[in-house]
Amino acid sequence: GQNIDQPTEMTATEGAIVQINCTYQTSGFNGLFWYQQHAGEAPTFLSYNVLDGLEEKGRFSSFLSRSKGYSYLLLKELQMKDSASYLCAVRAISGTYKYIFGTGTRLKVLA
């Protein structure tokens, strides 16, 4: 089966650094994605890892360890507008591609 876990909620202070973890157990793993979603809106793409290691993209970085079934999203220099849900998604191949989303982490950035 497919199982993806993230913390439900996190709180951090403006200007700080926050790390959102994601663990997964999937068959046919073919990549891990992070999306940002504001309330009532569609998710927007943040980052993508298919190989082990760190991918850096401005204030956002994402890490993947396939052997541990583990990823994290690192947000630096937090801004108030970063308050949103962050979704971890795994792409799996089972005949065709399928994208499975985790429960999402609601991040609240405080002034």
Place this chain on the structure above:
Amino acid sequence: GAVVSQHPSRVICKSGTSVKIECRSLDFQATTMFWYRQFPKQSLMLMATSNEGSKATYEQGVEKDKFLINHASLTLSTLTVTSAHPEDSSFYICSASQPGEGGEKLFFGSGTQLSVL
């Protein structure tokens, strides 16, 4: 990134009516589109995978006769919620994948908030 257009953004309908939601890839061809459902403060639940020119693949527990999916062209997929009931009220989001630098990525439509009275 790629643009996926979804209409309507909001629908309010009476119980028993059918509602059609359209999902278009505007600047690329999408052989595969995905339909998700999302309840408040919950994550996206994959309902079905829509394949151009063939039948959709539904996830376990999703009624194919209730949620009709048609992917008639490389740029358009539709989801029809038939005989909608209040429990079908939800946020429905379509998405399409596009190959690109760094690999294939998933892009989302703006979502449709369905409210069934």
